[in-house]
Amino acid sequence: MITVTSGHGGRGGLSFRREKFIPKGGPDGGNGGRGGDIVLRASLQKRTLYDLSHRRSFKAANGANGSSNMRTGRDGSDLVIEIPAGTMVLNAATGELIHDFTQNDESFVLLRGGRGGKGNAHFKTATHQTPRFSQPGEPSQSLEIKLVLKLIADVGIVGLPNAGKSTLLAAISSATPKIADYPFTTLIPNLAAVYPAHSEPFIAADIPGLIEGAHSGAGLGIQFLKHIERTRILVHLIDASAIDPADPLKSYRTIQDELSKFNESLGAKPRILVLNKMDVQDASVQADIFEKAVSQKPVVRISAHTGMGIQALLQQLAQLLDNDGTPR
Numbered sequence: 167m168i169t170v171t172s173g174h175g176g177r178g179g180l181s182f183r184r185e186k187f188i189p190k191g192g193p194d195g196g197n198g199g200r201g202g203d204i205v206l207r208a209s210l211q212k213r214t215l216y217d218l219s220h221r222r223s224f225k226a227a228n229g230a231n232g233s234s235n236m237r238t239g240r241d242g243s244d245l246v247i248e249i250p251a252g253t254m255v256l257n258a259a260t261g262e263l264i265h266d267f268t269q270n271d272e273s274f275v276l277l278r279g280g281r282g283g284k285g286n287a288h289f290k291t292a293t294h295q296t297p298r299f300s301q302p303g304e305p306s307q308s309l310e311i312k313l314v315l316k317l318i319a320d321v322g323i324v325g326l327p328n329a330g331k332s333t334l335l336a337a338i339s340s341a342t343p344k345i346a347d348y349p350f351t352t353l354i355p356n357l358a359a360v361y362p363a364h365s366e367p368f369i370a371a372d373i374p375g376l377i378e379g380a381h382s383g384a385g386l387g388i389q390f391l392k393h394i395e396r397t398r399i400l401v402h403l404i405d406a407s408a409i410d411p412a413d414p415l416k417s418y419r420t421i422q423d424e425l426s427k428f429n430e431s432l433g434a435k436p437r438i439l440v441l442n443k444m445d446v447q448d449a450s451v452q453a454d455i456f457e458k459a460v461s462q463k464p465v466v467r468i469s470a471h472t473g474m475g476i477q478a479l480l481q482q483l484a485q486l487l488d489n490d491g492t493p494r
């Protein structure tokens with residue numbers, strides 16, 4: 167839980183002109199400055215809420231008071247708190263959802279700073295030449311919030327059963343998921359940290375195999391589509407050795423359809439198409455046929471088994487996460 171507080175407005179100035187030869191100068195108190203806002207901003211540079219876990223409170227600057235000579239007080243600067251896209255902001259007291267950050271660079275003003283008070287110059291009228299009062303600034307506001315990261319992983323590995331998803335996870339991390347040559351080996355998502363050579367580490371999730379009708383509950387069902395929703399980008403893994411030359415896009419379409427039928431944003435999630443099992447004889451022939459038929463580019467070829475193409479895939483993933491890591 168974090169407490170955030172906006173800045174209060176500065177008080178209006180209370181002052182009268184005092185100059186030689188002008189014995190009765192008019193009121194010249196300037197207005198107070200505006201208090202700073204509390205702004206939350208979804209940033210690509212943030213992948214976890216870890217930094218925020220060390221601090222319990224955040225406060226924006228107050229507006230400065232107005233002063234003599236019609237000087238307006240300085241505005242308090244806004245406090246911008248950076249969070250990862252995919253963060254939900256909840257009211258800690260009521261549990262109510264205040265804002266759901268779905269886009270990078272999205273900003274949301276959580277609390278407005280108080281307006282500055284008017285200086286006494288503002289209150290001068292024809293009948294009231296010497297106002298001996300000024301307005302206080304608006305007070306600051308405080309709120310207790312809870313930040314929840316909806317994402318379970320940066321990269322979700324999806325595909326038909328047996329495509330080699332768990333083998334890929336094992337190849338890119340130190341995880342040791344169960345791997346077997348029958349479908350539905352993986353029953354719950356496996357998560358693991360991946361450390362690419364020259365970029366930020368990320369979390370990958372090996373999602374249980376999807377089959378046709380998953381969006382309406384077939385196979386291991388809808389639960390896993392929900393997991394996929396909580397990843398930033400996807401690796402769509404296809405077993406190249408199983409591509410049917412007569413209908414090369416069949417398995418690709420099956421997964422693609424399931425994702426879009428579950429919901430539109432899932433269908434539109436950034437993804438990399440990966441052909442696996444390139445070590446198998448004739449896989450490259452099938453891969454060529456597939457690549458000709460599919461419009462989505464690029465298509466990365468790997469063998470999770472031998473490690474072929476894995477480094478190139480990791481670089482592509484790191485790049486996509488850096489450039490387009492939108493959660494939906």
Ligand SMILES: Nc1nc2c(ncn2[C@@H]2O[C@H](COP(=O)(O)OP(=O)(O)OP(=O)(O)O)[C@@H](O)[C@H]2O)c(=O)[nH]1
Pocket residue numbers: 325326327328329330331332333334344345346347348349350351352353374375376442443444445446468469470471472
């Ligand atoms: N030849 C070859 N076999 C592979 C490769 N990757 C995976 N396999 C084999 O394919 C089979 C399925 O691999 P898994 O990693 O369990 O597949 P999965 O996609 O996790 O399957 P589910 O969890 O059942 O959805 C296993 O027998 C693996 O050894 C590869 O690059 N080349």
Ligand SMILES: [Mg+2]
Pocket residue numbers: 331332333344345351352372374375
């Ligand atoms: Mg598996």
